[in-house]
Amino acid sequence: MASDEWVFVVHARPRPWAVYARWLGPPSVGFNSMKQWQEEIQIQVKQDWSRGPLSGALRIDTEFYRPLGKQAPKTKPKQLIYEVTHLIKRPDLDNYRKACIDALQGIVFFDDAQVCEGFMSKRYAPLHSEGYTIIRVSILEL
Numbered sequence: 001m002a003s004d005e006w007v008f009v010v011h012a013r014p015r016p017w018a019v020y021a022r023w024l025g026p027p028s029v030g031f032n033s034m035k036q037w038q039e040e041i042q043i044q045v046k047q048d049w050s051r052g053p054l055s056g057a058l059r060i061d062t063e064f065y066r067p068l069g070k071q072a073p074k075t076k077p078k079q080l081i082y083e084v085t086h087l088i089k090r091p092d093l094d095n096y097r098k099a100c101i102d103a104l105q106g107i108v109f110f111d112d113a114q115v116c117e118g119f120m121s122k123r124y125a126p127l128h129s130e131g132y133t134i135i136r137v138s139i140l141e142l
Helices: 029-048 076-087 093-104
Strands: 002-010 058-066 115-117 120-124 132-140
Touching: 002 029, 029 093, 029 132, 058 093, 093 120, 093 132
Parallel strands: 058 115, 058 120
Antiparallel strands: 002 132, 058 132
């Protein structure tokens, strides 16, 4: 059961985790956009986070709301069909989560190994939204 909970809303399009291997050349566009998103997470979380990194077991819930594609229909019935068929495609939910958790390390907690449980979801944001992420951090009392 959680004793304390902090909620952060990051107003930026979620980006999936990407790897950068120096020996393969310059970073990819995907890697650079992930790094920019992580920096945005850090800026927004630092504005609301007055504590140092937490120690102990944590629960982190993450909800990722990505923007509808430009090709998405504008009428509600067709939009719902689009959302259902496209939501199950890439990027993978766990890659969003990994990029997000990595961005919180050193600010909200010391090490991502402290995350012992958590809920995660990906959805489409409301029409005309750039996308956003909701992060809930709780201390676990084991």
